Amino acid sequence: MAKKDQIVIIGGGLQGLASAYVLMSRGEEVLILERDSDVASSASFANAGMLTPSQSMPWNSPSDIFQILSGFGKKDSPMSVSALTLPSHFFWGLKFLRNSTPSRFDSITRNLYQLGLYSKEKTQNLRKKFRLSYDESTQGTVKIYRNQKKFEQAISLQKRIFENSKSMEILDREQISALEPQLNEIKDELSGGMYFPNDEVGDAYKFCKSLEDLIRNNGGRILTNTNINKILINKGKVNCIVTDRAILQTNRVVVCAGSWSRDLLKKIRINLPVRPVKGYSLTYETAGLNDKPNYAIVDESIHTAITPFNNRIRIAGSAEFVGFNNEIHPKRIEYLNNMLHNIYPNLYSKINKNEGKIWCFSITSSVIYF
Numbered sequence: 001m002a003k004k005d006q007i008v009i010i011g012g013g014l015q016g017l018a019s020a021y022v023l024m025s026r027g028e029e030v031l032i033l034e035r036d037s038d039v040a041s042s043a044s045f046a047n048a049g050m051l052t053p054s055q056s057m058p059w060n061s062p063s064d065i066f067q068i069l070s071g072f073g074k075k076d077s078p079m080s081v082s083a084l085t086l087p088s089h090f091f092w093g094l095k096f097l098r099n100s101t102p103s104r105f106d107s108i109t110r111n112l113y114q115l116g117l118y119s120k121e122k123t124q125n126l127r128k129k130f131r132l133s134y135d136e137s138t139q140g141t142v143k144i145y146r147n148q149k150k151f152e153q154a155i156s157l158q159k160r161i162f163e164n165s166k167s168m169e170i171l172d173r174e175q176i177s178a179l180e181p182q183l184n185e186i187k188d189e190l191s192g193g194m195y196f197p198n199d200e201v202g203d204a205y206k207f208c209k210s211l212e213d214l215i216r217n218n219g220g221r222i223l224t225n226t227n228i229n230k231i232l233i234n235k236g237k238v239n240c241i242v243t244d245r246a247i248l249q250t251n252r253v254v255v256c257a258g259s260w261s262r263d264l265l266k267k268i269r270i271n272l273p274v275r276p277v278k279g280y281s282l283t284y285e286t287a288g289l290n291d292k293p294n295y296a297i298v299d300e301s302i303h304t305a306i307t308p309f310n311n312r313i314r315i316a317g318s319a320e321f322v323g324f325n326n327e328i329h330p331k332r333i334e335y336l337n338n339m340l341h342n343i344y345p346n347l348y349s350k351i352n353k354n355e356g357k358i359w360c361f362s363i364t365s366s367v368i369y370f
């Protein structure tokens with residue numbers, strides 16, 4: 001039975017665990033309810049690990065919208081949409097388009113950038129305070145461009161939005177290869193790049209497990225294997241929540257159920273303007289290999305990231321608007337392998353392809369109003 005004044009958090013991913021930690025540090029009692037047998041086994045499990053305010057651009061620029069539409073029904077395009085989801089996405093899609101004007105794009109990007117800086121600062125504080133270790137790297141990230149026009153557009157976008165910020169350096173191909181020698185092999189194919197010295201990366205799952213320890217060791221409770229079926233409301237206020245084990249009385253609930261938050265909240269007539277979008281990652285062991293890259297690399301034009309974590313390398317990307325669907329299509333594995341091959345041909349040739357760990361998950365894509 002939950003105590004009436006404690007805060008119940010639905011979902012034990014990055015959001016639920018981070019919210020629990022912050023609430024505890026403000027003196028609140030928390031109870032996290034997670035339906036899986038482990039925390040962070042959904043969208044927070046094998047993501048690209050980027051803690052990068054530099055990646056603040058939402059996916060609603062004209063080139064992203066073009067990429068989504070031109071990937072219709074395809075499995076080897078960086079972004080795609082399935083015909084089956086079109087009816088359920090119709091009105092949401094209209095709202096999405098209404099929020100995709102150039103001025104909305106700019107203001108959303110600026111706001112996401114501030115949110116990213118805030119999130120990074122909180123993560124840094126936590127890491128330093130508790131000496132957390134999660135395969136983090138604080139040396140920054142690099143974006144590369146193979147198309148001169150796109151490179152120039154990206155520079156003018158950066159300058160327009162981040163005006164006086166010193167958080168970006170423009171690099172020519174020689175400077176890229178000096179910074180990340182593993183990119184020397186493809187140097188001649190690049191138009192240029194950008195270095196973001198303030199970005200960080202780290203393994204989200206390991207970070208979540210550290211948060212889990214912190215929460216449990218400081219008196220917070222986490223119940224796994226507990227599915228929430230419903231939130232019950234009485235006179236406009238939360239009264240209790242119905243789990244598959246019991247009914248818990250509580251007045252305070254934080255919903256951090258990732259892509260499923262919409263369904264939970266719909267039952268109490270709260271309409272979250274989000275839809276699931278499926279992304280993939282492929283992780284290889286790199287222990288014992290030479291020629292490992294140091295920096296996380298982003299190729300923004302195809303929404304692909306390659307992140308080194310100590311003895312692993314992870315390629316993450318693709319955005320499929322296919323509803324809830326965890327099927328892994330072989331073309332997606334091929335696509336991620338091609339990305340690694342295109343960026344690090346030498347490393348790719350040495351990696352044991354039979355030991356790659358493929359993962360996919362649905363995250364929430366939202367119509368952003370702020």
Ligand SMILES: Cc1cc2nc3c(=O)[nH]c(=O)nc-3n(C[C@H](O)[C@H](O)[C@H](O)COP(=O)(O)OP(=O)(O)OC[C@H]3O[C@@H](n4cnc5c(N)ncnc54)[C@H](O)[C@@H]3O)c2cc1C
Pocket residue numbers: 010011012013014015016033034035036039040041042043044045046047048049050051204226227228229256257258259260261264278279280281316317360361362363
């Ligand atoms: C391929 C890929 C790459 C990504 N790369 C990055 C990146 O580089 N940087 C970045 O910042 N983000 C990245 N993301 C996004 C990031 O992973 C997510 O935004 C983040 O993990 C979401 O955390 P969350 O806690 O909201 O959701 P989740 O981690 O999905 O947690 C929600 C939890 O709620 C639980 N739950 C749901 N319904 C119920 C219920 N009814 N009862 C009980 N429990 C319930 C689920 O089991 C789950 O554990 C990436 C995502 C993908 C798919």
